[in-house]
Amino acid sequence: MLRFDGEFSVNSYGFRPNKNAHQAVGKALEYIHEGYTHIVDIDLKNFFDEVDHCLLLNLVYQKG
Numbered sequence: 001m002l003r004f005d006g007e008f009s010v011n012s013y014g015f016r017p018n019k020n021a022h023q024a025v026g027k028a029l030e031y032i033h034e035g036y037t038h039i040v041d042i043d044l045k046n047f048f049d050e051v052d053h054c055l056l057l058n059l060v061y062q063k064g
Helices: 021-033 053-063
Strands: none
Touching: none
C-alpha cells in the first residue's frame, strides 16, 4: 500500500510504514499540552466488512 501512502493524513498512524500506536499516543499528548481539548480516535476494524468492495476497487484502480 506504499503507493498510496503519500495521500494519507500525516495524523494517520494505523498500519503505516514507520508509524505506530506509541507515536500516536505521543502526538496526542503533544496536542493536550498545546491546549487542545478533543482527540478523535477512529477504528476502521469493521469498515471492510461494510464497504462496497466493487466501488472501493474501482476507486483504487482509478488511482493506480
